[in-house]
Amino acid sequence: MVLSSSSIESWVSDGDFFARASRQAILALIGVPLMLIAARAPRSFWRRWAWHLIIGALVLQAVVVVVGAGQSLYNNNWLYIGGFSLQPSELIKLGFVVWLALVVTRVAPIINDWRRADWREYALPLAPAVAGIMLVMLGNDLGTTVILAAMVLGSLYFGGVRLSIVSLITIVGSLGAAIAVQASDSRSERFAVWFEGCTDIASRYCYQTLQGWQALGDGGIFGVGLGNSTAKWSWLPEAETDFIFAVIGEELGLIGALLVVALFVVLAICFVRIIRRQVDPYAKLATAIAMIWIIGQAFVNIAVVLGLLPVLGVPLPFISAGGSSLVTTLLAVGIVLSFARHDPRAREQLR
Amino acid sequence: MIEARRTRRRLTLAVLAVFAVVVIFSVRLVDIQVVRADTFSKIARQQTYPATLWGTRGDIVDANGTVLATSVDRFNITAAPDMVESDFDRVEEVDGTKTRVKVSLQQAVQEIADLTGADPAELTTTLTEDPDARFVYLVKSVTLDVFRAVRDLDIPWVYSEPQPARSYPNGAIAGNLIGLMGTDGALSGTELKWDECLASTNGEVQYALSADGVRLPGSEVVEKPAKDGGTVHLTIDSDLQWFTQQALAEQGTAIGAKWGTAFVVEIKTGKIRAAADWPTIDPNDLNSAKAEDAGARSFVAPYEPGSVIKTATVAGMLDAGVLTPTTQFTVPSAYTKGLPVGAEIHDSWLHDTIRFTTAGVLVNSSNIGIGQMTELMPLKQRIEYLKAFGFGSPTGADFLAEDDGFVRSVADTDPVTAVTQQFGQGMTATSAQVASLYQTIGNGGVRIPLTLVEGCEHADGTWTDVPEPEGTRVVSEKAAKQTINILENVVTNYHLGPTLAVPGYRIAAKSGTAEVAKNGVYTSDRIVSVVGMLPADDPQYAITVTFAYPTTIMSSRAAAPTFNAIAKQVIKTFRVPPSTEPAPSIPLTW
Numbered sequence: 001m002v003l004s005s006s007s008i009e010s011w012v013s014d015g016d017f018f019a020r021a022s023r024q025a026i027l028a029l030i031g032v033p034l035m036l037i038a039a040r041a042p043r044s045f046w047r048r049w050a051w052h053l054i055i056g057a058l059v060l061q062a063v064v065v066v067v068g069a070g071q072s073l074y075n076n077n078w079l080y081i082g083g084f085s086l087q088p089s090e091l092i093k094l095g096f097v098v099w100l101a102l103v104v105t106r107v108a109p110i111i112n113d114w115r116r117a118d119w120r121e122y123a124l125p126l127a128p129a130v131a132g133i134m135l136v137m138l139g140n141d142l143g144t145t146v147i148l149a150a151m152v153l154g155s156l157y158f159g160g161v162r163l164s165i166v167s168l169i170t171i172v173g174s175l176g177a178a179i180a181v182q183a184s185d186s187r188s189e190r191f192a193v194w195f196e197g198c199t200d201i202a203s204r205y206c207y208q209t210l211q212g213w214q215a216l217g218d219g220g221i222f223g224v225g226l227g228n229s230t231a232k233w234s235w236l237p238e239a240e241t242d243f244i245f246a247v248i249g250e251e252l253g254l255i256g257a258l259l260v261v262a263l264f265v266v267l268a269i270c271f272v273r274i275i276r277r278q279v280d281p282y283a284k285l286a287t288a289i290a291m292i293w294i295i296g297q298a299f300v301n302i303a304v305v306l307g308l309l310p311v312l313g314v315p316l317p318f319i320s321a322g323g324s325s326l327v328t329t330l331l332a333v334g335i336v337l338s339f340a341r342h343d344p345r346a347r348e349q350l351r
Numbered sequence: 352m353i354e355a356r357r358t359r360r361r362l363t364l365a366v367l368a369v370f371a372v373v374v375i376f377s378v379r380l381v382d383i384q385v386v387r388a389d390t391f392s393k394i395a396r397q398q399t400y401p402a403t404l405w406g407t408r409g410d411i412v413d414a415n416g417t418v419l420a421t422s423v424d425r426f427n428i429t430a431a432p433d434m435v436e437s438d439f440d441r442v443e444e445v446d447g448t449k450t451r452v453k454v455s456l457q458q459a460v461q462e463i464a465d466l467t468g469a470d471p472a473e474l475t476t477t478l479t480e481d482p483d484a485r486f487v488y489l490v491k492s493v494t495l496d497v498f499r500a501v502r503d504l505d506i507p508w509v510y511s512e513p514q515p516a517r518s519y520p521n522g523a524i525a526g527n528l529i530g531l532m533g534t535d536g537a538l539s540g541t542e543l544k545w546d547e548c549l550a551s552t553n554g555e556v557q558y559a560l561s562a563d564g565v566r567l568p569g570s571e572v573v574e575k576p577a578k579d580g581g582t583v584h585l586t587i588d589s590d591l592q593w594f595t596q597q598a599l600a601e602q603g604t605a606i607g608a609k610w611g612t613a614f615v616v617e618i619k620t621g622k623i624r625a626a627a628d629w630p631t632i633d634p635n636d637l638n639s640a641k642a643e644d645a646g647a648r649s650f651v652a653p654y655e656p657g658s659v660i661k662t663a664t665v666a667g668m669l670d671a672g673v674l675t676p677t678t679q680f681t682v683p684s685a686y687t688k689g690l691p692v693g694a695e696i697h698d699s700w701l702h703d704t705i706r707f708t709t710a711g712v713l714v715n716s717s718n719i720g721i722g723q724m725t726e727l728m729p730l731k732q733r734i735e736y737l738k739a740f741g742f743g744s745p746t747g748a749d750f751l752a753e754d755d756g757f758v759r760s761v762a763d764t765d766p767v768t769a770v771t772q773q774f775g776q777g778m779t780a781t782s783a784q785v786a787s788l789y790q791t792i793g794n795g796g797v798r799i800p801l802t803l804v805e806g807c808e809h810a811d812g813t814w815t816d817v818p819e820p821e822g823t824r825v826v827s828e829k830a831a832k833q834t835i836n837i838l839e840n841v842v843t844n845y846h847l848g849p850t851l852a853v854p855g856y857r858i859a860a861k862s863g864t865a866e867v868a869k870n871g872v873y874t875s876d877r878i879v880s881v882v883g884m885l886p887a888d889d890p891q892y893a894i895t896v897t898f899a900y901p902t903t904i905m906s907s908r909a910a911a912p913t914f915n916a917i918a919k920q921v922i923k924t925f926r927v928p929p930s931t932e933p934a935p936s937i938p939l940t941w
Contacts, residue, residue, distance in 0.1 A: 158365075160357055216383045217391025230559055254384040261376050268369050272362060284358065291365075299372050306379045 002321045005232045005247040006240035020240060020321055027323040031330035038334025043342045046098040046335060047282060054095035054128055060088035061135045089144045090324040092132045093293055096151045097332055100129065101286035104159035111161050126152075137180065142187060143242075143314035147297050149173055154292035158275075159285055190310045211236040212246035212305050216257070223253030240321040242313050245305045260319070264298045271295070274340050283339035290332045400558060404573065405515055406551025409580030411529055411541055413589040414624070414805070418520055420529050420542065420634065422580075425516035426498035428467065428490040432478050434508040441505050459506050466500045467493055491534075492516050515551075517542075523633040524593045527647040528585070528626055528803070530751065531634055539646060541804070544751035545583045548807035548815070552578040579810035586622040586802055591615060594920045599629035599896070602913040607902035612649040613913070614786035614895040615921055618884060621790055621799030621820055623748060624892070624921075626650070626783070650750035653757065653779035654899065657865025658716045658907075659882045660737075660775030663788055664724065665713050666834040667736030670796070670826035673727040676833050678709045679941045686722035689766050696722050696770060699864065699906075710837040711939035714845055716862065722770045730769050731761050737772070739825045740791055740798065746783045747800020747820050756780040775865055776873075782880075786895045789882050792838075793859075793890030796831035797822040835859045839887045839934040847881070850911040853918055855929040857887035860914065862907035867900070876900050879907045881914040885921070886930045892921050 003021035010020040107122045114122065129152050137145045153173070156166050181187045215231035218224060229250045232239045239247050249257040271291035278284040294317045301316040303309040315322045317329045340346055383391065411420035438455045460478070464471040467490040477487050492514055493501070501509065517532040530540015537543035537550075554577035599611040615625040626649050632640035646652075668674050682705045686696040698717050705717075712720030725733065738744065743758035757779045759768060768777035783801060791798035800820040807815040826834075838859035842851045851860050860883030867876035880897040884890040894917050896910045903909075921927065 157361060158358065213383055214391045216380070217388040220384055220388050233559075249380070249384060254380055257380050257384070258377060261373055261380075265369060265373055268366070272366055275362060276359070288362075295369065299369075299376075302376055303372075306376065306383065308375065308379060 001244055001248055001251075001319060002240050004227050004229065004251060005244055006321055008233050009239070023323065024321050024326065027326050028330075031327040034327065035330040035334035035337070038331050039337035039341060041335070041338045043338075046286065046338070047102055050095075050099040050102045054092070054099040054132070057088055057091035057095040058128060058132055058135065061092055061132070061139070064088055065135055065138045087144075087322075087324040089136045089139065089141060089148075090328040092136065092148065093144075093151065094328045094331055096129070096132070096148065096155075097286050097290045097293065097335060100151065100155040100289055101159075101282050103129075104155045104161075105281050105285055108156070108159040108161050111156075111165060114165075140184075141313070143300070143312035146177075146300065146312060147293065147314060149177075150296050151289050151292050154296070155285060155289050158288035208237050208243065208311060209305075209307050212243050213307065215246040215250040216305075219250035219253045219257075221254045223249070223251050223256055226251050238313075241315050242301065242311075242320065243305055244316055244320045245302050248319075249305075260316075261302065264295055268295045271336065274336060274343070277343050277345060278339060279344065280339070280342075283342070287336050287339055290336050293332060294329055401574070402556050402558060404554035404556050404575075404577035405513055406553050406577035407579045408515065408517070408551050409549040409582045409807075409810070411545075411549070411583045411585060413525070413585050413587045413592070414622075415588065416584075417589045419525055419585070419587075419589060420517060420519050420532075423516050423518045424495060425492040425514045426495070426511050427488055427514045428463070428493060428498070428501055429510045429512060430478060430487050430489050431508050431510065432480075432482055432484040432487055435478055435482070439507050454506075459504070459509075462504050463489065463501060463506070463509070466497055466504075517634070519634045521589060521593075522635060523631045523639065524589050524596065525585070525587055525626075526632045526634050526639075527628040527645070527649075528587065528750075529634055531632075531637060531645065540751055541583060541585070544749070545804065545807065548581040548583055548809075551580040554578070581807045581809040581815075583807055584805040586617075586624065586805055587626065588624045588924060591625045591920060591924050592627060594924075595625045595627035595917055596629060596631050598913045598916045598920075599627050599898075600631070602909070603629050603898055606898060606904050606909045608898040608909070609900040610644065610648055611898040611913075612782040612895070613897070613917060614649065614782055614893070615917065616786045616790045616801060616893045618790050618793040618890045618893050619799075621747065621787075621801050621822075622805075623783075623786075623801055623803050624925075625917075626748075626803065646752075647750060649782040650746075650748065650753045651781070653754045653781050653784075654878050654897075655776050655778065655865045655868065656780045656785050656880065656897075657775040657863035657878065658718075659785055659861050659863035659880055659895075660742075660773070660778070660780070660788075661713055661716060661721055662792060662834060662838065662861050662882075663737060663740045663742075664721055664733070664773040665709060665837065666792055666796075666826050666830055667733065667740075668724055668728060669709075669833050670736075670830035671728060671732065674709050674724065676708065676710045676837055676937050677941075680707050680709070680712055680720050680723050681705075682707050682712070682717055682720045682723065684719075686719040686770070688722070688726070690770070691766060694767055696767075706941050708938055708941055710840060710937040713834075713837050713861075714840045714939055716774075718771075718774050721774045725770050725773055730764060733769075733773060734758060734761055734764070736825070737778070739823075741784055741787045741800075742778065742780050745800075746781075746787045748783060748803040749817075750783075750803060753783070754781050756784050775863060782895055782897050785880070785882055785897075786893055789861075789884050789893040789895065791825050792831050792834050793884040793893050794822070794831075795828040796824055796826040798825050835884070835887050835890065836935055837937060838883065840937060840939065841883075843934050843936070844939060847908060847911050850908070851881065851883070851915055851918075853885070853915065853922065856885055856918075856922065856927070857930040857932075857934045858885045858918060859883050859887040859890070862911070864905070864907045875905075877905050879905070879909050881907055881910040883914065883918075885918055886927060887934060888930045888932060891927055892925065894918055894921065 002024045006020040007017040010017055103125045107125050110117045110122045133145055133148050136148060153170055181191055211231055215236055229247050231250055232247055236243055236246060248260055271287055275284050275287050297314050298317050301314050304312050315325045408422045410418050412418050438453050440451045441454050442449050443452045460471050460474045464474055469490045474489055498511060528541055530542040531538040532542050537546045554575040556571050556573050558571045595613040599613050603611040611629045613627040616623055628647050628649050630640050630644040632645045684703055696718050698719055707717060707720050737758050742756050744755055745753055772778040787801055799822045802817055802820060804817050806817050838861055839857055841860045842848050842858045847862055860881055863880045865878045866873040867878055878899045879901060882895040884893045896914045898910055901909045
């Protein structure tokens with residue numbers, strides 16, 4: 001789908017229909033072996049390297065924020081090294097999977113008993129999480145911020161923190177988010193448009209959503225066929241990344257779109273099964289966080305295309321073009337697979 | 352344990368949430384892609400643009416399918432003066448690396464001029480005259496090669512549009528019959544007369560554009576298909592047509608004539624195999640002939656045909672039975688009977704009283720003898736015969752603006768004309784009508800209207816035939832046969848004979864030297880012709896040759912060599928078998 005949806009704009013910018021698709025293919029060739037290697041990691045590996053990973057990611061993100069500050073009003077969460085560009089915020093998500101699980105399993109009981117505990121006992125361990133969210137927010141990436149926040153809240157939820165506390169944090173976070181949205185013109189406009197509903201194609205923030213709907217409507221039930229999308233002809237912005245679902249819906253129709261949703265549901269069921277079979281709370285929680293990341297991001301992406309959420313700008317995991325996202329999500333799957341391999345029952349069968 | 356149960360419960364809640372989201376997504380997807388799909392795809396379809404689908408004008412071909420007129424693609428180079436700036440950047444590849452080069456307006460204009468042959472100063476004026484204009488024509492009707500070269504110049508303010516054009520691959524062959532095409536449509540000839548068959552209808556296609564203006568492949572929806580024009584099939588044989596034109600031109604120049612016409616008509620069918628006009632126009636080049644020569648005089652220019660009409664007079668009398676080929680006439684030196692005082696009719700040569708038979712009168716072309724014959728038949732019947740031979744009415748070839756010629760009614764005929772019109776003065780006819788007369792005689796007295804167009808072959812392969820012309824009997828077969836036999840004596844027993852004869856073939860012919868009237872007075876100008884048919888024993892082809900206003904040879908002798916050359920060419924082209932019996936001899940005097 002990346003090939004189909006990116007071919008035209010790829011030609012326009014690079015003079016090669018396959019430029020973006022082949023970049024994606026190369027990163028898939030890197031990502032899949034990495035996932036398989038990660039799946040072979042020993043039981044304690046992730047626990048040992050969790051802190052290294054999260055701190056490394058946070059440092060890179062801090063570099064991005066410092067270097068990129070003021071460069072662009074738009075999302076500048078990119079780090080350019082040599083000919084490569086990467087998004088450290090994706091690394092933070094990966095770091096959250098292994099690190100949040102580690103921290104939350106330890107501090108959850110303390111939080112539940114917060115009246116008797118010293119605030120430093122639970123607040124300090126969680127500081128990197130808040131730091132990560134703040135750094136990404138400074139990078140002006142609303143979508144990733146939302147996903148990171150969801151991962152933190154999800155870890156608390158699945159980590160067994162009392163619902164009243166989770167709700168409280170959620171409410172406080174939402175208020176903070178509302179203030180942050182109001183502070184930025186582009187964000188507040190996007191939300192305003194979403195609340196009022198999109199009818200005028202000329203409106204700046206409606207254009208993308210309406211183009212997406214037109215693509216979907218054009219596709220109908222059976223779609224216009226692979227490669228036949230008209231939206232991808234520079235009409236639909238981000239056709240190969242954040243709005244790839246619209247192109248899928250146009251070329252493969254309602255059936256193709258529902259199939260993509262169904263595949264993510266299947267993935268969710270796999271995650272749930274793995275969680276249920278795990279006995280190790282760390283593995284349980286890490287898998288749950290990975291699930292929130294991947295499934296949550298997929299659902300946010302689709303909801304944006306369908307106009308159920310304002311335009312947030314998150315890619316569709318595994319499907320959208322984007323190297324950092326692809327490699328890190330594959331690694332997350334690899335991590336979950338490594339837990340699954342160490343599941344006692346699985347071990348029995350493997351033996 | 353409590354912990355585990357709580358996790359389990361929360362997980363179940365999460366799964367339920369996932370399913371809830373899926374339900375919401377499904378409903379929304381169905382809403383957008385099925386329920387409201389029409390609304391959205393309608394908006395999407397509003398982003399389409401129309402373009403013209405060019406239909407192709409049909410060809411004009413000869414009897415063998417040789418293309419005489421066809422359509423070609425040409426392009427108009429246009430420009431948007433409001434986009435013109437003093438210079439622009441062009442990406443040029445030098446040694447494999449792309450670099451930006453500044454190109455000045457002057458340079459760009461020079462490049463266009465070099466490719467198209469246009470005048471650079473004129474181009475500059477066109478471009479700069481009105482700097483706010485959005486559209487001007489730079490060069491019209493350039494070929495594909497030139498168009499591509501201009502397009503590859505990558506000049507940002509240069510555009511193009513297709514311009515269907517007309518090409519005549521055989522040049523001047525049948526140019527006068529085919530006629531001319533202007534930029535806005537057919538101007539003359541078959542192009543105009545058969546426009547309904549030839550004309551194409553442009554269609555319309557709707558296509559979608561990408562956001563940056565590229566036409567989306569596969570997005571074309573043909574709203575109205577273009578309809579190509581049909582092919583007009585002429586009865587002409589283009590090789591023979593070329594030969595007759597060439598023969599006319601050679602002799603016409605040699606004798607200093609003003610114009611000439613020639614016909615070859617298939618006697619059994621009335622189909623025109625050649626209809627030549629000289630001077631000839633090449634439809635590719637509108638300046639190749641003067642305006643007055645651009646039409647087909649053979650169909651549209653009537654003249655007083657002179658003695659070639661005597662054939663009709665004699666044939667009619669033979670048919671009516673008022674005379675036989677050997678009826679004896681005592682021909683005096685002048686004819687005055689029934690004419691006003693002072694009016695006399697003479698022959699073209701001075702003579703005392705001669706004793707001619709009917710055959711002798713016709714072969715020697717005696718006006719006085721014809722005058723004597725008029726006494727044998729009432730005027731009304733004589734005019735009826737002339738009209739029955741097709742004079743004063745269309746030939747059936749249905750050429751554009753074809754002239755009917757002119758034959759007076761009984762009431763309008765003065766005593767002099769009553770005699771002279773029997774030898775082709777005081778009446779007018781076109782070359783086509785003269786050809787039709789000899790077709791009728793050659794065909795045993797049955798006149799078949801001439802045809803120039805076989806039919807229209809439409810783009811889908813169906814035909815609209817020109818209805819098969821119906822023959823009408825004008826004179827009896829016997830009278831026709833007798834007339835032919837008399838005319839054979841023109842070749843065997845007349846002074847033009849040696850020039851006209853083709854060894855091995857019996858040829859019947861009649862010469863004519865008509866005086867040309869100007870302002871009602873006959874002048875020294877002549878229109879000379881030789882008309883005939885071959886082979887006389889079974890006539891297949893009627894041939895006419897006419898020259899107007901010759902200056903070096905003032906008699907029909909001027910047309911005789913051309914008649915002979917065309918006769919030989921007709922024999923070769925259609926492989927006419929030689930005659931088996933010699934021509935019968937009929938006594939011309941007594």
